[in-house]
Amino acid sequence: MRSPDLGSIKDISKQFSREESLEVFRKMSLIRYFELQAKDAFDAKLIKMPIYLSVGQEAVAAALSTAYPNPHIFGQHRCHDLYLAYGGDSSELADELLHLPSGCAKGMGGSASIHFYTDAVRMHGHDGLMGTQVPIGVGYALATGKKCLIVAGDAASEEDYVISAMGYAAHKKAPVLFVGMDNNLSILTEVKVRRNWKMADLAKAFGMSAVEVADDPWIIMHYARELSPKLPAYLNAQVVRHLWHSGTGIDSAPEWDRYAMVKNELQRLGLGNEAEKIEQEAKNFTEKLWQDRRKVQQESSVLV
Ligand SMILES: Cc1ncc(C[n+]2csc(CCOP(=O)(O)OP(=O)(O)O)c2C)c(N)n1
Numbered sequence: 001m002r003s004p005d006l007g008s009i010k011d012i013s014k015q016f017s018r019e020e021s022l023e024v025f026r027k028m029s030l031i032r033y034f035e036l037q038a039k040d041a042f043d044a045k046l047i048k049m050p051i052y053l054s055v056g057q058e059a060v061a062a063a064l065s066t067a068y069p070n071p072h073i074f075g076q077h078r079c080h081d082l083y084l085a086y087g088g089d090s091s092e093l094a095d096e097l098l099h100l101p102s103g104c105a106k107g108m109g110g111s112a113s114i115h116f117y118t119d120a121v122r123m124h125g126h127d128g129l130m131g132t133q134v135p136i137g138v139g140y141a142l143a144t145g146k147k148c149l150i151v152a153g154d155a156a157s158e159e160d161y162v163i164s165a166m167g168y169a170a171h172k173k174a175p176v177l178f179v180g181m182d183n184n185l186s187i188l189t190e191v192k193v194r195r196n197w198k199m200a201d202l203a204k205a206f207g208m209s210a211v212e213v214a215d216d217p218w219i220i221m222h223y224a225r226e227l228s229p230k231l232p233a234y235l236n237a238q239v240v241r242h243l244w245h246s247g248t249g250i251d252s253a254p255e256w257d258r259y260a261m262v263k264n265e266l267q268r269l270g271l272g273n274e275a276e277k278i279e280q281e282a283k284n285f286t287e288k289l290w291q292d293r294r295k296v297q298q299e300s301s302v303l304v
Pocket residue numbers: 077078128129130152153154155156157183185186187245
């Protein structure tokens with residue numbers, strides 16, 4: 001069953017410092033407003049490749065980057081959220097989407113295949129085939145012994161090679177936190193049409209610790225910390241995709257808007273003014289960033 005309250009714990013937000021709560025909201029705001037600017041650029045036909053936006057799904061990446069720091073990251077096609085939350089360069093992501101050679105994948109990867117690898121942010125690019133990041137990430141974790149974060153959508157998780165890789169990771173104790181970014185959709189097909197089992201149950205059957213919760217960032221932080229010493233482990237997060245699978249359209253009102261809910265909660269915690277300031281800063285920052293990068297694109301020859 002889907003619910004914005006799934007797995008909620010009363011007053012969980014009060015267990016986190018004011019700095020952590022505001023840090024998560026800062027990252028959510030960066031993602032939300034960066035993505036809305038990317039949407040504008042796409043609508044203005046400045047982006048010629050398919051785009052997979054994270055609008056609505058911001059909270060999980062923001063919370064993970066705070067509570068599960070510095071992993072090797074293996075994401076999939078919808079991954080602007082992970083990239084921005086973990087500190088990927090926002091200018092290089094805008095350039096990537098605008099096909100500029102200064103993009104994080106030299107303008108050749110586009111939205112689905114962003115790659116950003118530095119000592120601080122270790123995000124491995126995706127090849128566009130659903131779920132391949134899972135066996136690749138498991139192999140990486142086992143070969144290097146390094147802590148990994150592997151994120152897969154509710155549909156990608158159904159691929160046979162994903163399930164077998166998870167079973168192997170459990171057997172060999174790979175240092176991986178698996179996160180199911182579960183927006184209930186494979187393009188337009190809901191989970192209940194596709195299967196009668198849950199990823200968290202499957203992970204448990206393999207012997208992993210596993211939870212299924214909604215995308216409340218305080219809950220995600222709580223479980224990310226609880227699961228970290230027990231890797232491999234699995235966290236299924238119910239999220240809401242506000243825009244089309246690919247592109248910028250809207251089919252219907254979202255099931256919930258976690259961004260607005262987090263703002264309300266910050267108000268309840270007495271952090272309303274700080275939150276407003278953070279939101280305004282994110283709006284200003286991303287607007288200026290995209291204006292600048294669009295100008296660079298205009299002056300280049302990439303769209304000729
Ligand atoms: C192996 C493979 N099969 C089909 C596709 C086409 N395809 C791309 S994304 C997608 C749905 C992905 O759903 P999910 O993993 O839940 O991620 P979401 O887009 O919902 O974030 C499909 C069917 C593909 N890219 N790769």
